[in-house]
Amino acid sequence: MKSRRPSCTDSGSVSSEVDPQSPEKYETSTKRRMAANARERKRMEGLNTAFDRLRKVVPQWGEDKTLSKYETLQMALSYILALNRILTDPRRHNAPQRQWRDLQLDCVQPENYACLRRYDSPAEQDYISSFSYQFDGHQLHA
DNA sequence: TAGGCCATCTGGTCCT
DNA sequence: AGGACCAGATGGCCTA
Numbered sequence: 328m329k330s331r332r333p334s335c336t337d338s339g340s341v342s343s344e345v346d347p348q349s350p351e352k353y354e355t356s357t358k359r360r361m362a363a364n365a366r367e368r369k370r371m372e373g374l375n376t377a378f379d380r381l382r383k384v385v386p387q388w389g390e391d392k393t394l395s396k397y398e399t400l401q402m403a404l405s406y407i408l409a410l411n412r413i414l415t416d417p418r419r420h421n422a423p424q425r426q427w428r429d430l431q432l433d434c435v436q437p438e439n440y441a442c443l444r445r446y447d448s449p450a451e452q453d454y455i456s457s458f459s460y461q462f463d464g465h466q467l468h469a
Numbered sequence: 470t471a472g473g474c475c476a477t478c479t480g481g482t483c484c485t
Numbered sequence: 486a487g488g489a490c491c492a493g494a495t496g497g498c499c500t501a
Contacts (some may be wrong), residue, residue: 360479362487363478363479363480365481366488366489375476395474
């Protein structure tokens with residue numbers, strides 16, 4: 328993970344509500360704020376770890392393209408609906424020999440991805456066109 | 470250079 | 486009181 332900005336709070340900038348006449352209060356408040364910042368960084372780190380784990384289990388566009396957080400959530404939603412569809416699809420029982428992978432690709436609808444970004448390369452177009460199944464009764468809300 | 474994405478800081482709110 | 490969570494603000498990095 329890249330560290331963007333050197334922490335200004337870690338150097339001790341704390342705000343306005345502090346009484347300049349009371350160094351002890353100022354120090355206490357500064358320490359509290361720094362601790363809160365550290366906790367927040369830790370919390371966001373956990374959140375980003377969760378996003379990374381999610382990215383590993385949803386379909387990716389390619390090794391060189393990392394899904395943004397928003398894209399990851401949209402992809403996860405669509406993927407879950409697709410898997411749910413697979414589990415409830417009656418064709419599953421009629422054609423047990425069908426390859427799981429084929430059905431999986433078949434069950435993700437392209438319009439769920441179209442809003443995410445533009446895909447210009449032939450490889451990406453091919454990948455998108457493989458998601459051809461139309462849901463009935465499932466509606467995604469943007 | 471503008472726009473998208475992101476990390477970080479910060480203050481507010483809620484909960485224990 | 487202190488921690489967790491959240492949303493707004495800010496500024497850096499990257500790409501078209």
